[in-house]
Structures are given as structure tokens and as C-alpha cells.
Amino acid sequence: MNILDILNDLQLESNIKLDEIPEIDLYMDQVIQLFESKLSDQKRNEDEKILTKTMINNYAKGKLLLPIKNKKYSKEHIILMSLIYNLKGALSINDIKLSLDEIINKPEEDNYPLRELxxxxxxxxxxxxxxxxxxxxxxxxxxxxxxxxxxxxxxxxxxxxxxxxxxxxxxxxxxxxxxxxxxxxxxxxx
Missing domain, CATH: 1.10.287 (Helix Hairpins)
Structure with missing residues (x-):
């Protein structure tokens, strides 16, 4: 395989599109399944995990996500997890938390335009x-x-x-x- 073949095989356009995220809230297993189905092309090998329960729990405990209601995740949660997935390839979790702070800590009545962002x-x-x-x-x-x-x-x-x-x-x-x-x-x- 030559280098240009590798470039064309990279699947660089792999991201979860807004219209691929359901409007209904999802349980954790459904969120993981969504990420696996949409981003599996980005795996380096089959054993690699895109998103796990531990990762989601750590993001929630670390306050990288909006508060979770009834163990279900909204479209906004999934958007944040997608951004975290993208950022964690180059940044520490602490740096990601700093960069998301204004979104996460916005008062609930001042809905942040996360979908537009x-x-x-x-x-x-x-x-x-x-x-x-x-x-x-x-x-x-x-x-x-x-x-x-x-x-x-x-x-x-x-x-x-x-x-x-x-x-x-x-x-x-x-x-x-x-x-x-x-x-x-x-x-x-x-």
C-alpha cells in the first residue's frame, strides 16, 4: 500500500453529524452503541474502544458534561461527548475541562447554543x-x-x-x- 492509499483510507470525515443524534434521550448503552457505529472507522485496531461506561462516568464525575437526568443522555450530552472524543486525542482531560467550562457552567435559563457551535x-x-x-x-x-x-x-x-x-x-x-x-x-x- 502506498502513502496516498493510506491517506484515502483514513476516514478523516468521521464525526457524528447533528442529524445522526436522536432527539430523544438515550441510556448509556445506547450512547456507546451510537459512538461505536459512527466512529468505528477511527479505531486503530479492533480491541480499541471509542467510548466506555467508565469514560462516560469519569466525564460526568469530572464535570465535563451537563448534569445527567434519570440516567439518560440528551442530544447535548452526546454533542459534548463527541467534542471530548475529538479533543482528547491532543489535550489532557484537565485542558478539555477548562475549554468546556463556559458551556457546562452556563446557568440553565441561559441555554448555550451548543447545537449551533x-x-x-x-x-x-x-x-x-x-x-x-x-x-x-x-x-x-x-x-x-x-x-x-x-x-x-x-x-x-x-x-x-x-x-x-x-x-x-x-x-x-x-x-x-x-x-x-x-x-x-x-x-x-x-
Whole structure:
């Protein structure tokens, strides 16, 4: 399999869409089943779990979710869990809690427009995917050109290794910038 095949096989557009979330409240097992059915393409291997009862309970105990009523989860709970799932790939649970604090701690009478925010997030995900594909293809071309011009490095291993290192470096830069945003805008300044 070549690198572009891997890119096309990634299923980058995997997110739970707003219209895929029922308007009725769900029990925990139903929430887990929804996540498994919609996000299973993101698993690295079959043993990996997208969402578990322990995770949901920890999110609730850690106050990353709105209060749960009658052991049922609303559309807003599922949206929050989807955002948490997305954020936890790069951020600590504490950073996620800080970033969600304004949503979670909004007075009940001031309904936060969570569905609208999530809709904008989903639209931005589509833009991100398109940008990622374009940048990734350019990165492959740049690395191939560098290796082809080099007199010492000239194997497929070096091309793949440089690509791996560059992607991890980019990931680290994005994560660090995300952490700086949290430190600057989502924590209380003393």
C-alpha cells in the first residue's frame, strides 16, 4: 500500500453529524452503541474502544458534561461527548475541562447554543480535512524532492521516516498552540 492509499483510507470525515443524534434521550448503552457505529472507522485496531461506561462516568464525575437526568443522555450530552472524543486525542482531560467550562457552567435559563457551535465545528472539520489532504500531498512531494536531490539519502525508508517525523512535529506544534490558547483564554488569569 502506498502513502496516498493510506491517506484515502483514513476516514478523516468521521464525526457524528447533528442529524445522526436522536432527539430523544438515550441510556448509556445506547450512547456507546451510537459512538461505536459512527466512529468505528477511527479505531486503530479492533480491541480499541471509542467510548466506555467508565469514560462516560469519569466525564460526568469530572464535570465535563451537563448534569445527567434519570440516567439518560440528551442530544447535548452526546454533542459534548463527541467534542471530548475529538479533543482528547491532543489535550489532557484537565485542558478539555477548562475549554468546556463556559458551556457546562452556563446557568440553565441561559441555554448555550451548543447545537449551533457543534454545527460550525463540523463545517470546520470539512475545511480541515481538505486543507490536510492538500498539505499532506505537498509535504510528500517536498520530501521526495529533497531525498531525490540528496546524494546519501535515497531510499523509501528515508522518505517515510522523514514524513513520519514531519507529521509528528506538526502535530506537536498544533498541540502546543492549543495548550497556549487554553492557558491564555480558558483559564482564569490571576
Amino acid at each position: 457543534y454545527s460550525c465545528f463540523l463545517e470546520e472539520c470539512v475545511n480541515d480535512e481538505n486543507n490536510f489532504r492538500e498539505d499532506f500531498i505537498n509535504k510528500i512531494e517536498n520530501i521526495n524532492n529533497k531525498i531525490d536531490e540528496n546524494k546519501v539519502l535515497n531510499s523509501e525508508f528515508e522518505k517515510r521516516f522523514l514524513l513520519l517525523c514531519s507529521l509528528v512535529n506538526m502535530s506537536n506544534m498544533y498541540r502546543r498552540m492549543s495548550e497556549k490558547l487554553i492557558d491564555e483564554f480558558f483559564t482564569e488569569q490571576e
